[in-house]
Amino acid sequence: MDMTGQEEYPAKIGIIICSTRTPRVCPQITQFVLDTIQSTKHQDTTIPTPDIIDLAEWNLPLFNESSIPSQIKDPSQYDHDHTRAWSAEITRYHAFIFVVPQYNWGYPAVIKNAIDYLYHEWSGKPAFVVSYGGHGGGKCNRQLREVFRGVRMEVIERNVELAFPGRGVLERAAKGEDIGLANGSGSGGKLGFWEDERRGIVDAYRELLQVLSGRV
Secondary structure, eight states, X not given: OOTTSSOOOOOOEEEXXXXXXXXXXXXXXXXXXXXXXXXXXXXXXXXXXXXXXXXXXXXXXXXXXXXXXXXXXXXXXXXXXXXXXXXXXXXXXXXXXXXXXXXXXXXXXXXHHHHHTOSTTTTTOEEEEEEEETTXXXXXXXXXXXXXXXXXXXXXXXXXXXXXXXXXHHHHHHXXXXXXXXXXXXXXOOOSSOHHHHHHHHHHHHHHHHHHTTTO
């Protein structure tokens, strides 16, 4: 049995690093989310572990397709190799977690661009957002959930907002420095902050799997 109480199913879940700036703290926070999910495996070894998708590695140019993605029925109809490759990558997954910083009350352009390249590849797939920032990134979180609805993704009810606990952590994060998330995060050890938020991440992941359980 899996963590939803259902039989095991072959789901593939992508966890997307939604920042490409240099320096950046998003990979650390993404790893924290991944470690939090993996920490449940001592209770249930059947739950799927998400695969990391780093937008910095994809380096997609600003949207440059000649056709509207919702009108593309076959990936071979895309103009560019980078679009066809991105389509193949997103098609591999059944659901997604987006780890995203809040910039000036919104989300980074790079994730909007990555979403806008495709349509049917996203459509119908469950997703939730883990946002972060000085106050947790709530505005970014809500806005990105609206974008998901625009490409017909299934937005789960739970979301996660991670607020930096003080100016010092925020400044280290802005410089891409170690903010101390790795210490104990994968072993059930106590953290200096976000210990309570780990429960929210697990609950959101549980809901994601529950939505998927009847599909794959």
